[in-house]
Amino acid sequence: MNKLNLLLLPVILLVFFRCGPSEDKIIFPGNLKTYQVSDSLTFNPDWFSAEKKLVVVSKQLYVFSIPFMDIIEEYDKEMPVIIVITREDKDEIIQRLTEYEFPYPFIHDPDGLFIEENQLWKRFGYQEKNTIAPFFMEGDYISEMGLAQISMRQLFRKQLDEFLK
Incomplete structure (x- = not known):
């Protein structure tokens, strides 16, 4: 019986450690x-x-008309901003972002692979009709700070100050 327990111990430990923070790991499809x-x-x-980054995932483009860029520009030397857009027409995306004077490059994900592979809507408790998920990351994981409040200027600035401490 002792030999069986010794054999089961590594299996139990492996299962225990796999239940850790890997649930919040984010994968960027290559x-x-x-x-x-x-x-x-x-x-x-x-x-x-990057150790600390802001990720903004969006199904639509209107969010980039929200005035949060001026705040990000104060912090973008300390923290990269990764934009993932799932709209199909990349030329329309570029045109609209140019109109909004949005300077950041973006990852084009017309099939929504990033959202699907990372189960973002499920993780954040969103319904499928939601169109945006801005969140903070530390390394490969969603930060404990979680969602970035980009539409609430004072709260967003406070979050950035706290996140980059």
Whole structure:
């Protein structure tokens, strides 16, 4: 009986450790393309491995008309901003983001792979009709800070100050 317990111990430990923070791990599908909106800021693949980053996933483009960019620009030297957009027409995306004077490059995900593979809506308790998920990440994981309140200027600035401490 003792030999059986010794054999089961590594299996139990493996199962126990696999139940840890890996649930909040975010995977960026490698086959998605990035596009630039302006010449002022190019996409840097090192952003994926940055210790602290802001990720904004959007099914629509109206969110980029919300005035949160001026706040992000104060912090973007300390923290990359990764934008994932799931609309199909990349040319329309570039045109609209240019109109909004949105300088950040974006990852084009017309099939919604990023949302699906990371089960973002389920993780955040969203319904499928939701169109945006802005969140903070630490390394490969969703930060304990969770969702970024980009539409609430004072709260968003407070979150950024706290996150980058």
